[in-house]
Amino acid sequence: MTEIKFESIGVVQTSYKTLENMPIQPMGAKGVKASIVLNDEFVDGLKDLEEFSHVILIYHLHKVIDYKLKIIPFMDTEEHGVFATRSPRRPNAIGISTVKLIGVNGNIIHIEDADVLDGTPLLDIKPFFGQFDNREHVKSGWLDRKWDEKHITLKSDKRFKTSVE
């Protein structure tokens, strides 16, 4: 495998200090305020970002220390391949979240709906654009079935306790 190096461009500050009871996906964190502290050197890159209502955050799931190729995700009782889940225990611990952008003030970006741990190292911010990012006529296998059965919980439990602090 080829090693690829990135560097954190800032940090996400949230009220979630431990993995337990973390929201699962931005909809589990709906309305919860958070902020991004961007490293000062990147502030010029924020020009015009404020015109967007949503941004996609890409970040390092920094508390994950191993991965599992087959996993029982929070939202199911059956095992699936990790690439068919949004589990954090992935070969590369990269997370993505589309969050609401509230405002930009210097190197501080105010956001809502951030389903990430406090202190999460940020890798990238991309503007959300419906014409690029939304999809219609989507089939989502086991996730559709669980959603229809209303079996989905949007809070985490101790399942990944071994993989994080």
Add this chain to the structure above:
Amino acid sequence: MTEIKFESIGVVQTSYKTLENMPIQPMGAKGVKASIVLNDEFVDGLKDLEEFSHVILIYHLHKVIDYKLKIIPFMDTEEHGVFATRSPRRPNAIGISTVKLIGVNGNIIHIEDADVLDGTPLLDIKPFFGQFDNREHVKSGWLDRKWDEKHITLKSDKRFKTSVE
């Protein structure tokens, strides 16, 4: 900045051998067939992926050698902060694309709409789930305006020639 290391889990094979005339965003590559060659060691992670119609690919924009904090993107004639664009010349050269999943055959994943260069190192595959990933009532600043003016082109030009081979 904190260094974060990832490893490629496979490679995306497409018909796009050079950056010129590359599609911009999956909608610029609509219907174009491509494939992922996943490293054999990760094949177990694909269980049940085939039930999904779309997957989110996260990958290394491996031909980008530098970044620019303010940039004139393909789709505009004015400068914006890089985090308010989808330009590849970002502080961390990470790309995301939501593509159509056609089928899985061993370690080969057949996809459509992949707007990436042939040989792109893959970092992650996540299942697309409308309830998590779609957003309504989105405002997208300059992108909305350009879209409405039908000024958007979905093919690249030589603009990023200095940053890639």
